Amino acid sequence: xxxxxxxxxxxxxxxxxxxxxxxxxxxxxxxxxxxxxxxxxxxxxxxxxxxxxxxxxxxxxxxxxxxxxxxxxxxxxxxxxxxxxxxxxxxxxxxxxxxxxxxxxxxxxxxx
Amino acid sequence: xxxxxxxxxxxxxxxxxxxxxxxxxxxxxxxxxxxxxxxxxxxxxxxxxxxxxxxxxxxxxxxxxxxxxxxxxxxxxxxxxxxxxxxxxxxxxxxxxxxxxxxxxxxxxxxxxx
Numbered sequence: 001x002x003x004x005x006x007x008x009x010x011x012x013x014x015x016x017x018x019x020x021x022x023x024x025x026x027x028x029x030x031x032x033x034x035x036x037x038x039x040x041x042x043x044x045x046x047x048x049x050x051x052x053x054x055x056x057x058x059x060x061x062x063x064x065x066x067x068x069x070x071x072x073x074x075x076x077x078x079x080x081x082x083x084x085x086x087x088x089x090x091x092x093x094x095x096x097x098x099x100x101x102x103x104x105x106x107x108x109x110x111x112x
Numbered sequence: 113x114x115x116x117x118x119x120x121x122x123x124x125x126x127x128x129x130x131x132x133x134x135x136x137x138x139x140x141x142x143x144x145x146x147x148x149x150x151x152x153x154x155x156x157x158x159x160x161x162x163x164x165x166x167x168x169x170x171x172x173x174x175x176x177x178x179x180x181x182x183x184x185x186x187x188x189x190x191x192x193x194x195x196x197x198x199x200x201x202x203x204x205x206x207x208x209x210x211x212x213x214x215x216x217x218x219x220x221x222x223x224x225x226x
Contacts, residue, residue, distance in 0.1 A: 008152050032213055043118075043202050043217030044155070089155070093213055098143050098162065098206060099170075100215055102155045 008087060010107040019077040021106045023090030026071060030092040034100065035064060035075045039086045047075070047088075077108075085110045115139050118203050118218035125193055126226050133188045133221045135203030144186040145215060147202040148172060155202065161186060193225040 013019045025033075031052040036044035050057045050064045050073075057064050063076040073090050087107050091100040116137040125131055137144065142163045147155040147170075157170030161180040175197070176190050186205075190197055200222045204215040 034214060036217075041219075043204075043220050046214050046216065049212060049214060087152070091215075098213060099145075099157060099160065100213070104154045105152075107152075 008105050008107045010109060012109045012111055013080050014111050015080060015082060017080055019075075019080045019084070019108055021075045021077075021088050021108065023073040023075075023103045023106075024071060025073065025090070025092050025101075025103070027092065027094055027101070028071065029094040030071075030101075031095065032093050033064070033066060033073050034091045035062075035073075036089045036091060036102075037084075037086045038089065038105075044089060080108075080110050082110045082112065084108060116203060116205055116216055116218040118201075118221050120221060121219060122222050122224075124224045124226065127192075127194055129193050131190050131193055131223070133201055133203075133223070135186045135188070135218060136184050137186075137205040137216075138184060139205060139207070139216070140183065141205035141207045141216075142183065143206045144180065145204040145206070146170070146176075146178060146186070146188050147204065148174065149200045149202055149220075151200070159188065193223075195225045198223060198225050 034049045035047040038044045048059045048064050061078045065074045087105045089105045090103040119134045144161045146159040148158050149155045156172035158174040159178040161167050167178050200220050202220045203218045206215040
């Protein structure tokens with residue numbers, strides 16, 4: 001049920017600046033990673049994905065970087081806009097499994 | 113915009129009532145999932161299905177049950193709601209193919225049990 005747990009880590013950036021959101025994972029067998037954006041009152045929305053045979057993938061204003069050596073994933077958002085304000089989750093899966101394991105999330109606040 | 117729909121969006125109900133949260137998708141996805149998410153917290157998988165007549169419990173123990181009689185429909189039922197069930201419930205579906213495994217989410221049902 002509802003619980004007062006740890007607050008999400010929060011990243012505050014000024015409009016127009018670049019944002020970098022980080023995610024660490026622990027399963028060395030994970031080979032597919034996704035970033036989701038969740039706005040208040042909505043379900044998570046797919047942003048970008050990357051397979052483990054890549055270390056970088058670019059989308060529109062977003063770039064995902066994967067460092068398998070240290071099991072680290074990052075999402076870079078260029079020229080951050082107020083509409084980017086949301087909670088961002090990374091998710092991972094391994095092999096043929098369809099289940100995703102979600103990270104704890106980071107709240108991005110864009111200041112004017 | 114994903115074609116996955118959840119109803120109701122909000123539900124306030126008394127303790128002991130039986131409730132069913134509806135989830136439907138029109139994308140023809142074979143896999144569907146239910147997650148529980150408390151405000152500002154991570155998503156926890158409570159049920160999933162890999163196809164018709166297939167249901168499995170997720171990583172987080174839940175007193176709810178699910179059924180998958182049709183590909184497009186994956187309802188979640190609580191036989192006797194309790195205040196501890198107060199949370200947001202998110203439904204998702206996916207199709208694994210061409211190297212991707214993207215889950216598409218509905219808008220969620222926010223449940224409050226008094």
